[in-house]
Amino acid sequence: MADEVSAGNVDSVFHIGDISYATRFLVEWDYFLHLITPVASHVSYMTAIGNHERDYIGFGSVYVTPDSGGECGVPYETYFQMPTPAKDKPWHRPMYSSITGGILKSVDDDFVKAVEPLLLANKVDLALWGHVHNYERTCAVYQKECKVLPTNGASGIDTYDHANYSASVHAVIGMAGFSLDQFPSQYVNANSRKLEDSFQITRS
Secondary structure, three states: HHHHHHHOOOOHHHEOOOOOOOOHHHHHHHHHHHHHHHHHOEEEEEOOOHHHHHHOOOOOOOOOOOOOOOOOHHHHHHHHHOOOOOOOOOOOOOOOOOOOOOOOOOOOHHHHHHHHHHHHHHHEEEEEEOOOOOEEEEEEEEOEEEOOOOOEEEOEEEEOHHHHOOOOEEEEOOOOOOOOOOOOOOOHHHHHHHOOOOOOOOEE
């Protein structure tokens, strides 16, 4: 990625949660920060806190899991200072995903119910999410209903007519995760360009 940044092909990086996977080993944070320096020193490096930085039992986490190893957001909030008091909210969990998760579901229905209307009201074109360790992209979807499908142009690129806004397209971009999550077998690979699930999720 550093080569892409040097070539001017990258304008910004969005790292949506699960930042270093240090889980209380501070040296891992040091190593991670060293690794991203060639990128983050040249383009904006935008982050959102994830369960592996924040969640821990008995420390006020929205999701009560031991995922942070006891960090409870302290290293993250030290290294990535945010200008808002809501910096430790779980914004990295997706609203739509075909991967159901382990102990907890990947999608939090209460979160979707509270936030999805805000996306629609503010005409958000694209919502980026992490948490699920893979890539998925939906159609323009609202309340589990696909409102508009993209048009596939001559170049093979999917495009939406944003002049006639209908809903947000959701992209899960957690494919840089510690390991990749397995997709359920009833869904198809994006390489086939065939969409079969109810939210028109594309994946690779």
